[in-house]
Amino acid sequence: MSDDLLKQHRDAIDALDLKVLQCLNERAEHARKIGEIKGGGVIYRPEREAQVLRRIKDVNPGPLSGETVARLFREIMSACLSLEKPLTIAHLGPSGTFSESASVKHFGHAANLKPCVSIDEVFRTAESGDVDYAVVPVENSTEGAVGRTLDLLTQTPLQICGEVVLRIHQHLLRNTPSLEGIEKVYSHAQSLGQCHEWLNTHLPDVERVSVASNAEAARLAAADARFAAIAGDAAAERFNLTQLASNIEDEPNNTTRFLVLGPHDATSSGKDKTSLVMSAKNQPGAVHQLLAPLAERGVSMTKFESRPSRIGLWEYVFFVDVEGHSTDAHVVDAIEALKERAAFVKVLGSYPVAVL
Numbered sequence: 001m002s003d004d005l006l007k008q009h010r011d012a013i014d015a016l017d018l019k020v021l022q023c024l025n026e027r028a029e030h031a032r033k034i035g036e037i038k039g040g041g042v043i044y045r046p047e048r049e050a051q052v053l054r055r056i057k058d059v060n061p062g063p064l065s066g067e068t069v070a071r072l073f074r075e076i077m078s079a080c081l082s083l084e085k086p087l088t089i090a091h092l093g094p095s096g097t098f099s100e101s102a103s104v105k106h107f108g109h110a111a112n113l114k115p116c117v118s119i120d121e122v123f124r125t126a127e128s129g130d131v132d133y134a135v136v137p138v139e140n141s142t143e144g145a146v147g148r149t150l151d152l153l154t155q156t157p158l159q160i161c162g163e164v165v166l167r168i169h170q171h172l173l174r175n176t177p178s179l180e181g182i183e184k185v186y187s188h189a190q191s192l193g194q195c196h197e198w199l200n201t202h203l204p205d206v207e208r209v210s211v212a213s214n215a216e217a218a219r220l221a222a223a224d225a226r227f228a229a230i231a232g233d234a235a236a237e238r239f240n241l242t243q244l245a246s247n248i249e250d251e252p253n254n255t256t257r258f259l260v261l262g263p264h265d266a267t268s269s270g271k272d273k274t275s276l277v278m279s280a281k282n283q284p285g286a287v288h289q290l291l292a293p294l295a296e297r298g299v300s301m302t303k304f305e306s307r308p309s310r311i312g313l314w315e316y317v318f319f320v321d322v323e324g325h326s327t328d329a330h331v332v333d334a335i336e337a338l339k340e341r342a343a344f345v346k347v348l349g350s351y352p353v354a355v356l
């Protein structure tokens with residue numbers, strides 16, 4: 001390419017950058033005005049954010065991919081929202097966990113993060129109003145449900161207002177670039193489970209030790225060359241560790257789903273989910289009878305999970321996700337019918353299906 005041609009393209013980029021800059025600030029000005037109209041009301045509007053991101057993906061002509069433009073607009077909205085009111089998000093810490101990555105993926109980099117020591121503390125912090133929203137893991141494609149989150153959901157006054165789906169890549173991390181002489185591998189129990197086969201093949205005789213978080217495992221590995229950790233990119237970066245082996249999760253589509261909790265749920269975005277928890281009366285065929293109103297009204301179930309109720313021996317509660325919003329006529333109808341049949345029903349919230 002000639003120098004002339006290069007200069008022409010760079011001049012064009014310089015001119016476009018000024019336009020982009022002007023558009024960004026005009027957009028931010030509108031967001032600020034919207035903030036004034038909202039007054040002291042709810043600033044974060046998950047349904048509107050989902051609609052903005054879906055539209056951008058739909059109308060995107062390329063060559064940038066839909067995923068890429070959606071990520072860029074995620075950050076633009078994050079910055080615009082912070083002009084209206086900076087948000088603080090509680091998540092399972094310490095810094096470097098997948099919960100932190102999920103929080104950033106959903107709220108963008110302008111949000112302030114508050115790492116908490118346990119899932120219980122994440123709930124407590126959000127319930128006390130110390131933070132605006134919380135992000136908690138709820139299920140992993142390899143390891144299944146996160147029981148503590150499900151248990152706390154049944155009791156909390158918080159509502160689910162969003163979901164985040166995160167691809168989980170696990171790496172073997174150490175502070176020295178060799179697989180020789182590793183005495184222990186630290187990680188969170190879920191992550192050790194996700195890499196079970198890899199560990200059996202590559203480090204069969206090394207002791208596996210579960211700790212409170214992957215970030216804690218990375219911290220231990222950073223402090224002592226005898227130890228390795230299994231953790232993700234964020235922890236590797238934070239503790240400056242070498243990736244001795246990358247993407248060691250047994251299941252190639254290893255994915256964790258997180259819930260966003262807050263004092264309100266979301267209004268309808270046009271493509272939503274509703275989460276419910278209920279218990280069946282203790283009699284034969286009760287679960288089948290309980291769920292029949294959903295099928296009869298054409299409400300699709302996207303998740304069904306049972307959990308001991310912790311009240312009576314061999315009694316269970318059921319976590320059910322359905323397609324649609326709790327204000328959609330057929331969902332309203334189905335919930336009414338469920339209430340007649342179930343011993344207990346709680347609507348945990350309606351929220352947009354994850355876009356990113």
Ligand SMILES: O=C(O)C(=O)C[C@]1(C(=O)O)C=C[C@@H](O)C=C1
Nearest residue numbers: 031034044045048049077080081
């Ligand atoms: O539309 C709004 O309610 C806004 O506040 C604007 C905006 C945006 O930047 O598009 C910002 C924050 C909200 O969560 C949703 C959208």
